[in-house]
Amino acid sequence: MKINFRKIGRRLLRFISFIIILILCGYIFLYIKQERFFFNPKILDKNYSYSFDQPFEEVNIAVEDDINLNALLFKTDSISKGLIVYFHGNAGAIHEWGERAYLYTENKFDVLFVDYRGYGKSDSFYEEESELYNDAQKIYDYALTRYDEKDIIVLGYSIGTGFASYTAANNNPKLLILEAPYYAWNEFIANIAPVPKALINYEIPSYKFLGEVDCPIRVFHGSKDFLIKPEEHSKRLKKLYPNKIELTLIKGAGHNGIYLSKQYYDELKELLDRY
The missing domain is CATH 1.20.5 (Single alpha-helices involved in coiled-coils or other helix-helix interfaces)
Known part of the structure; x- marks a missing residue:
């Protein structure tokens, strides 16, 4: 043949x-x-009614004309030591993230959870990186209308760590807490997906922002986080700023399970007791 x-x-x-x-x-x-890949929101009806086991206040924060971000402010039962401004991860919405409020209210802090554009009951959607930073600053500006800056802590989780780092770099909170942070968003995406870095519109360079942060920086990262690996991100940040960053690895925790760990709960309590 x-x-x-x-x-x-x-x-x-x-x-x-x-x-x-x-x-x-x-x-x-x-x-x-690409925004549809980076952001994975849960969309809620504008008439959705929140329900939690502790007191909260629903507010809307104006970030542009006709664009508001929906937020929940949880109050501690004790005399408040201040406010934690919480930038959440890339999935879900604050009807779920608010379930973590007890971690902070039990430690005598009020906490503000805000949904990004396109999440929950918030308006619009992101089209460029500058809008992320605009919103982060507007959220912080809102916090300043209700709390003294010396009493504000900024906290970011996962994708929110970049926004938190930017906010702390451009303001003067008393503490920055990062949970599962990335070195730079475009580098992180390029490493986990076969995508050239040049095609990623969002840089979100946490490592640059942290260089401008004046307050103490505490980083928590799961030792078994196989998505945002601590060796490639938190440990690099710690090496870059050894005198600025205090890094704690949460033993056995993955990317989504940090807050469930007793070690995290105990470490967080000890940290917030100091502030």
């Missing part, structure tokens, strides 16, 4: 060309619609 190598070659070339076109189309789609 005679093998037609030319025919086989043409078929192979067409197959390779198809794969290349498919990859290029994927890159183009990601470049145009």
Whole structure:
């Protein structure tokens, strides 16, 4: 039987060309619609009614004309030591994130959870990186209308650590807490997905922001976080700013389980007792 190598070659070339076109189309789609990949919101009806086992106040924070961010302010039963401004992760909405409020209210701090654009009952959606920073500052400005800056702590979790770092760099809170932070968002995405860094519109360079932070910085990171690996992110940040950052690895914790750990609870209590 005679093998037609030319025919086989043409078929192979067409197959390779198809794969290349498919990859290029994927890159183009990601470049145009990457916000849909980075942000994974739970959308709530505007009439949704929040319910928690502790007192809270629902507020809306204006960040641009006709754009408001929905927020929940939880109050401690004790005499408040101040406010924790909480920048949450990339999934869900504050009807879920608010379940963590007890971690802070039990330690005599009020806590403000805010949904980003497109999350929960918040308006609009992000189209560029500058909008993230605008909103972070507007959230902090709102906090300043209700609390003295000397009594404000900024806390960020996962994607929120970049916004928290930016906020602390451009203001003067008394403490910055980062949970599962990344060195830079574009680098993190490029390392976990086959995407050229140049195609990622959002840099969110936490390592740059932290250089401008004047307050103490406490970092918590799960020792078994296989998404944002501590070796590639928190430990690099600690090495970059050894005299600024206090790093605590939560033993056995993954990316989503830090706050469930007794070690975290005890470490957090000891930290907030000092402030």
